[in-house]
Amino acid sequence: MKLAELAKELKIPTESFIKFIQDFDLELSECISTNFEVKDDFAKFARENIVFLRKYSEDLNQNKSIEDIAENIDQPKDKVAEIIKKDKPKLFDNGKYKSSVSSFGIDNKLGGNYKFVYNYFGKNTHLAERDFIGYRDLFFFVSQTLEPYLSNISVQDWGIHRPAGIVLYGPPGSGKIFWAKKIAEIIDYEFKEIKKYFLGISFVDDQKITFNDFLIQIMKSEKTLLFLEDFDEIMSERSEDESVKSDDEETKEIILHYISHFEKENILMVGAANSLEKIDRELLAPGRFDVLIPVFPPNMKERSEMLFHHMTEDLSPDALLIKILEDNKAHQLPFWLEISKKMQAFSNTMLIDFTQSLKKRIRNLYLKNNSTTIKITQKMLDASLRDASSKLTGTYLDQIQQFIYDVSLNNYEDFTVRIEALKVEVEHYKIVDEPTKPIGFTHNDEIKQKK
Structure with a gap:
């Protein structure tokens, strides 16, 4: 039921x-x-x-x-x-x-x-x-959006039809492909990624296949979710300042032509975008990609849960690392709370980088001393934090700032608490003594010039 x-x-x-x-x-x-x-x-x-x-x-x-x-x-x-x-x-x-x-x-x-x-x-x-950690609010938001796929009540009682297109938007490393796969799982559709080479002309068994041919073939299949990465780049709006690749413009026209048939043919297209800013407004019109789902960086509680999860994922019950974690009380969430506080606005990818770095440090100590009596020190945690911070560039922080703008404009009432918390975390990186910056973050090239 x-x-x-x-x-x-x-x-x-x-x-x-x-x-x-x-x-x-x-x-x-x-x-x-x-x-x-x-x-x-x-x-x-x-x-x-x-x-x-x-x-x-x-x-x-x-x-x-x-x-x-x-x-x-x-x-x-x-x-x-x-x-x-x-x-x-x-x-x-x-x-x-x-x-x-x-x-x-x-x-x-x-x-x-x-x-x-x-x-x-x-x-x-x-x-x-668990299937996933945290993000309960996002899970329920996604599930409510997909309710017409889960039962006929929305259609029969309210005339609300299935969305034909969804845009998952958020900064790099936030887990957009994870959520696209989760959407496919929720509605019991086959997940199929549209590879970049599908968008032009490709050859299968020595036969020339265009993107138009590809879509026609897909619409003959049963219940398929089509996932398209870099949606904001491929579907960007042509302007005087920016030109659009001819292949991308053709892709856009083909999708616009077929999207009205997607619901009838049991096709759902999900695009992943870092930002909504450049997407052609025509694509976001009702009946097209009019469902916008923000994918946030994890909050502090979720970060601590993810750190613990990635440290213990795929380990056997008698793994050496499990014993070391238990000896340090790192098999409990409170251990990870303090370091997670220092990971303001970190992406999921950065958290994985941190755990991989820390695992290597622990393993190196074990190989050196041939003993599981290893103390996970603050020095080790901070060193792994520095490794993971390499992706925390000025460009990434600009993308976070743009995301805050996008989500505040489109989904503020749905995620008020998350948005306000993310604003506070981003403030941690703001440059106080250089107010002339358009957003206020230092980019890698600017750091090099100062050196």
Whole structure:
């Protein structure tokens, strides 16, 4: 059973279930599968606790002030205000918060007794066993966008059709190809990457194949997600200042010609872009690539989880590294929190670089001393941090700044907390004594000139 079907059966909005999972920090894998199939325990919980879930849903949709919430859950106003301030919800002019603020969720964060929830979902899935770490808000945003693929309810009840094209946008190394594959998994489509050589003329079995031929052939197949990297470069808008390659212009025209047929032919095209700035506006029109999904660098909590995950990924239970990590209490998340604080605006790729560098340092010490009695020192952590920081260039920071502009313009209400947190992290790298810079970051070539 899909989540939307359970929601319809119990007469509780799907969005209420999603917010409930987030408010109570439930492990996704214990509630729903990647393609939104409801797990047996979650369905059992929902049916047995339908009265509570309906109260939760009613409260969620009410506009309420801090005073209303504090009175409702019998908690001090200042503590309620502190929780709400972190979430940055939207506020009406009359001082009441718009719907999507849950009194129950705030009460839970302030120590309210919700044991009946955790009796069902108390176990945590090991980080190494999770499909992905963090990004719950992005997962639910993506899943809601794809809801027309997951059930017929959106089409039958609301006339909302499947998107034909999606643009995943975010700075390099943020995981756009990961999310494209995750989208294919959610909707049960075959993932197929459009290689650069497909865009011109290629030869298969000595036969000349054009991109037009390629698309026609793909539309004969069943349920395919087409992934196109460098979407912003290939689909850029022609201007007086910038010319567009003839192959790219032809690719754009072919896609515009066929995209109206994609939904009928069970084709979804997903483009990956570093920025939305240069994409031809004609491509982003309704019915084309009108779904924009931002892919953020991980926040501090997610960074610590990812560091731990990448340090232990693919290791056998009796691996030497596991013993060394345990001896240093590095098999627990608190160990990684301090170093993750120093990784402001780091991409997923930079985190992997850090863990690879640290693993090599630990291994070299083991080979030198032939002993697992190794202390992971701050000096080792800082050295690995410097290695990983090599990709933290002025160009990359400019791309982060452009991303903040793009996402603030297109998805601010969806990701307010993430956007504001990323702004603070980027400020860490701003140059105070050179205010004449257009954005304020030092590029590699400028560093060389100063030397």
